[in-house]
Amino acid sequence: DAGITQSPRHKVTETGTPVTLRCHQTENHRYMYWYRQDPGHGLRLIHYSYGVKDTDKGEVSDGYSVSRSKTEDFLLTLESATSSQTSVYFCAISESGQPNSPLHFGNGTRLTVT
Amino acid sequence: RKEVEQDPGPFNVPEGATVAFNCTYSNSASQSFFWYRQDCRKEPKLLMSVYSSGNEDGRFTAQLNRASQYISLLIRDSKLSDSATYLCVVMDTGRRALTFGSGTRLQVQP
Numbered sequence: 001d002a003g004i005t006q007s008p009r010h011k012v013t014e015t016g017t018p019v020t021l022r023c024h025q026t027e028n029h030r031y032m033y034w035y036r037q038d039p040g041h042g043l044r045l046i047h048y049s050y051g052v053k054d055t056d057k058g059e060v061s062d063g064y065s066v067s068r069s070k071t072e073d074f075l076l077t078l079e080s081a082t083s084s085q086t087s088v089y090f091c092a093i094s095e096s097g098q099p100n101s102p103l104h105f106g107n108g109t110r111l112t113v114t
Numbered sequence: 115r116k117e118v119e120q121d122p123g124p125f126n127v128p129e130g131a132t133v134a135f136n137c138t139y140s141n142s143a144s145q146s147f148f149w150y151r152q153d154c155r156k157e158p159k160l161l162m163s164v165y166s167s168g169n170e171d172g173r174f175t176a177q178l179n180r181a182s183q184y185i186s187l188l189i190r191d192s193k194l195s196d197s198a199t200y201l202c203v204v205m206d207t208g209r210r211a212l213t214f215g216s217g218t219r220l221q222v223q224p
Contacts, residue, residue, distance in 0.1 A: 033211060035214075040122075040216060041216060042118075042201065042214045042215055042216035042217055043158065043201070043214040045211050045212075045213075048211050058211060090157055090158070102148070102160040102163075103158075103160070103212060105157035105158055105159070106157060107156075108156075108157055
């Protein structure tokens with residue numbers, strides 16, 4: 001399996017608090033992604049990165065920010081968590097970001113905002 | 115309208131059955147297509163890519179119909195271990211990320 005670690009695996013937090021999720025990879029892949037998965041919506045792209053300090057928004061980026069200061073780490077921050085951000089968050093990596101380069105996913109972070 | 119649509123199922127089939135899933139996509143500029151598999155409470159994993167001419171991998175056959183903008187996955191001789199959610203995935207020209215369908219759940223029963 002691709003070397004991707006997400007932390008924490010589970011988190012419960014209160015509305016209005018900041019939350020940071022971490023994705024760490026040991027594959028030296030250039031592309032990294034954050035998705036959220038909700039019933040009825042499938043996986044939706046939040047943000048992605050195509051290199052150190054190079055990031056772009058996905059389809060559901062409002063309320064989220066990201067940072068990538070090192071190739072191996074991609075951080076997702078909820079500046080002020082809301083109940084609508086309760087979800088399962090998946091990080092994924094891709095060697096090239098090209099169509100023929102599949103995504104490898106981390107185990108996911110289950111976030112509950114109360 | 116969602117970019118990628120799938121019948122959520124569940125499809126309940128007996129072992130040994132043949133089952134087919136369809137998926138439709140809205141963007142005619144889409145260029146790459148995949149099926150991913152996701153087990154309950156696990157991460158998605160690539161099952162197979164879908165090529166224009168159709169392709170087969172063991173008991174699994176994927177087909178693409180660009181004119182009608184749909185993709186299909188056929189599973190022959192279903193096994194209990196095939197029980198999972200199957201995600202239809204599309205990559206559009208110029209984008210660097212994949213768009214996922216909501217998934218079709220398959221339950222293979224003994």
